[in-house]
Amino acid sequence: MRIQYVLQEIGHGLRRNLTMVIAVIVSTAVALTMLGAGLLMLEQTKAMQGYWYGKVEVAVYMCNTNDVGHATNCTSVITAAESAAIYTKLHGTPYVENIIPESQAQAYQHYEQAYGSTALGQTATEQDMEQNFRVKLSDPSKFQVVQDSVGNMVGVASVVDEQQLLQPLFTFIHIAEYSAAGVAAVMLVLAFLLIFNTVRLSAFSRRRETGIMRLVGASNFYIQMPFLLEGAVAGLLGGALASGVLIAIKAFFIDGIVAPHLSSIQFIGWRPFVFIVPLLLVVGIMMSVAASVFTLRKYLRV
Amino acid sequence: MISFENVSKTYPGQERPALRNMSLEIERGEFVFVIGSSGSGKSTFMRLILREERPTTGRVIVAGKDLSRLSNWKLPQHRRLIGTVFQDFRLLPNKTVFQNVAFALEVIGKPKSHLVKVVPEVIDLVGLGGKEDRLPNELSGGEQQRVAVARAFVNRPMVLIADEPTGNLDPETSVGIMKLLDRINRTGTTVVMVTHDQAIVNQMRKRVLELDQGALVRDQARGVYGYVR
Numbered sequence: 001m002r003i004q005y006v007l008q009e010i011g012h013g014l015r016r017n018l019t020m021v022i023a024v025i026v027s028t029a030v031a032l033t034m035l036g037a038g039l040l041m042l043e044q045t046k047a048m049q050g051y052w053y054g055k056v057e058v059a060v061y062m063c064n065t066n067d068v069g070h071a072t073n074c075t076s077v078i079t080a081a082e083s084a085a086i087y088t089k090l091h092g093t094p095y096v097e098n099i100i101p102e103s104q105a106q107a108y109q110h111y112e113q114a115y116g117s118t119a120l121g122q123t124a125t126e127q128d129m130e131q132n133f134r135v136k137l138s139d140p141s142k143f144q145v146v147q148d149s150v151g152n153m154v155g156v157a158s159v160v161d162e163q164q165l166l167q168p169l170f171t172f173i174h175i176a177e178y179s180a181a182g183v184a185a186v187m188l189v190l191a192f193l194l195i196f197n198t199v200r201l202s203a204f205s206r207r208r209e210t211g212i213m214r215l216v217g218a219s220n221f222y223i224q225m226p227f228l229l230e231g232a233v234a235g236l237l238g239g240a241l242a243s244g245v246l247i248a249i250k251a252f253f254i255d256g257i258v259a260p261h262l263s264s265i266q267f268i269g270w271r272p273f274v275f276i277v278p279l280l281l282v283v284g285i286m287m288s289v290a291a292s293v294f295t296l297r298k299y300l301r302v
Numbered sequence: 303m304i305s306f307e308n309v310s311k312t313y314p315g316q317e318r319p320a321l322r323n324m325s326l327e328i329e330r331g332e333f334v335f336v337i338g339s340s341g342s343g344k345s346t347f348m349r350l351i352l353r354e355e356r357p358t359t360g361r362v363i364v365a366g367k368d369l370s371r372l373s374n375w376k377l378p379q380h381r382r383l384i385g386t387v388f389q390d391f392r393l394l395p396n397k398t399v400f401q402n403v404a405f406a407l408e409v410i411g412k413p414k415s416h417l418v419k420v421v422p423e424v425i426d427l428v429g430l431g432g433k434e435d436r437l438p439n440e441l442s443g444g445e446q447q448r449v450a451v452a453r454a455f456v457n458r459p460m461v462l463i464a465d466e467p468t469g470n471l472d473p474e475t476s477v478g479i480m481k482l483l484d485r486i487n488r489t490g491t492t493v494v495m496v497t498h499d500q501a502i503v504n505q506m507r508k509r510v511l512e513l514d515q516g517a518l519v520r521d522q523a524r525g526v527y528g529y530v531r
Contacts, residue, residue, distance in 0.1 A: 005408060208394060215352075216457065217382035218409035220375065 009226035010233060013202050020198040021234055027194055028238025028288065029245070031187030032280045036246045038180035039279075043272040045173050047114075048166065048265065056100065056134040058146050060086065061157045064104070064130045071157040078131055082155035090133060093149040098136040104129045115266050130157055188287065195234070195291035199227055203299045210300060224296050231292035232285045239284030243277040303461065303492050304328040304351060309360035311346050319358070320346040322516045328494065330460070333487045335503050336496045337527060338513035344496045347513065348463055351494070353380060365460055382410060385454030385462045385491075389469035391446045393438040393453075399425065400434040403452045410457070420456060428452045428482055444475035448482065455486055462486060464495040468502060476502060500527040 014021050062083060063074035083101075090099050102110075107129035115121035135146060143161040151159050203210065213223050250273070259267050305327045312319040321343045328334055336344050349355045350362050353369045362369045365383055372380055393402050403424060404417045425434055428448040438446055447467060454462055464483060468476035480502055487493045497503060503510060503526060510525030511518060 208392070212392060212394070212405065212453075213409045215381060215386050216406040216409060216453070217378040217380070219378045219411075222409060222411070 006226055006229065010229050013206075013226060013230040014233065016205060017198050017201055020194065020201060021230075024191060024194045024198055024234045024288070025238045025241065027187055027191040028235055028284055029241035031184050031191050032239055032242035032284055033245045034180045034184035034187060035283065036242055036276050036280050037249075038177050038184060039276050040246065040250075040268060040272060041173055041177045041180065043268045045170055047268050048169070056098075056136045057140045057161065057163055058135040058137065058143055059160045059162055060090065060133040060135060060146070060150055061130040061160065062086070062132060062155050063157045065127060067130070067157045073152065073154050073156050075154070078155045082153075083131065086150055086153055086155060087133065089150050089153060090135060090146070093146060095137045095139050095142040095145055096135055097138045100134040100136075102132050102134055104131050107132065117269070118266055121266075191238070191287065192291045195231055195288050196295045198234075199231060199292045199295040200299050202227055202230065203296065224293075224300060227296055227300070228289055228292050231288035235284035235286070235288030236281060237284075238288075239281035242280050242284070243273075246276070246280075247273065303330040303332070303365060304494070305361075305363045306350075307361045307363070309350065309357045309362055311343075311350065311355060312358045319516050321350070321357075321513075323360070324516075324518050325360075326511065326518060326521060328492060330492055331487070331490050333484070333493045333506070333508040334495070335506070335508055335510045335525070336494060336513065337498070337503065337510060341515075342513040343516040344513055345465070346516075348465060348494070348496060351461070351463060352384060352386070353377060378410075382457060383460045385457065385459040387447070387450050387454045387462065387464040387467045389466040391438070391443075391450045391470075393446055393449055395438055398435050398437055399430060399441070399449050399452075402438070402449055403456050406453045406456055424452045424456045427455075427485075429478075442475070443471050444478055447471060447475075447479055451479070451482055451486070455491070459491065461492045461494065464493065466496055466498065468497065468499050473501065480506065503527040 062078040063071060063076070065077055067074040068076060087099065087101070090096055104126055108124070108126040111124060111129060112121060115124075137143070137146070140163065143159075143164070147159045150156055210223055250268075250270070254267055259265075306324050309321060309324045310319050311321040324343075324347075336347060338344050346355065350357060350369070351364060353362075353372060356370050364380070367380065369380070394405065397405060400421055404421045407417050407420065422431075422434065425431060428451050430445060430448050430452070433441070433445070438449065441449070447470075451462075451464075451467070462483070467483070468479055471479065476499065483493055483495065484506070507524045507526070510520065510522045510527070512520035512522075
């Protein structure tokens, strides 16, 4: 009896304010799509950073078989003596805080972690990797000091400022993230106002019923529940719509169009969706219920 | 059953109190008329019993409970003790007679098995047997008020409050409603009825409370409307 009554009330309520409910669902969906997109971009930067990003600033790559004849200082594959000399030189260089040696095997392992699924990652072999030193600086901007110190030593193929390489791209992504967060915030406010209005209309059009319910002693919860569930259903639909849009973007836009053209970039997989989709659904429901509670306190006297 | 102890009520932003220093006692099973001109405090009196308002000073006690100490979440329980009937019936227009009466039980969570037993009984009691499936707009004013009485009474409240229940009805129909309220009163339910209807008050010869400008100016057993002091 009770459940049937409640379901019936939700159905009536949603149909009665159909246009407002659609507005609520769409604005909630846009807000949550932006929220989800922001989170996915965050995941994307993590996917692109690779193993060493943020841990060290500079990589000193040493000659491998491919480099011989190509890089200026590579007359042969790096020897143990050369590498020891480079290590000692690095050790004496100012601003160098820590030096982590990485073998070809380790380099290959980290490379495959970061790029394993791209076209590049699938063709690379361990022999293509360079033995290297990862250098942590006490002042990250002093890349040039390292370059000057070891850049011309025999056995050094290249000295690379890893941060410098990815920084412009990350700046771009971060701007996109902040924009998404901004749009999400504005849309959340909009959705909140729409829910506020919808529930108010709903409460007004049902004031006869709620007035009688109050008089005959129906509990507050019983009176308010249909309104709350109405909001929750709208929020859930908004969350579902947002999830659908994000999944479609990932499937058709990223995997279908962008990824085949940018083979060197590791794009996010499906794994982040496992937590983002439930998150969006929950946020959608919570937001609408919160807005409904707020409105009912104001407009549904009990 | 209902007791007012030095109750005053002043609405916010108003200087003149709506009720001033009212003390009275209504016993279980009594039938009481509340009369007085508009603005004399009748509505406030009823709203205090329903605890739609709290007194500014003094205590209102209904069924042994001090209403100013009643917490909000216990309020629904309190309202289940009281049935209410209004001048304008307040029926749900899209529900049948049966559904209107059953609604009062549904929303306090009574099971369907209980409804199908109790609702027809009460519809018979108010004299609408056979009209269970009619919609309110297919009924006369008197019949609609009978539905409202049935809805107020279906939960067997201890108190029935009627706010000018005959205000929209012709004298003949009013007599029918009064007979019904009298019958309900005889089951042991306390009836408090606000009215302007002199004929009814004079005919029934029940206790009369007269209010004037927020004060209780007359409390007379077996009273009449036009009592001259």
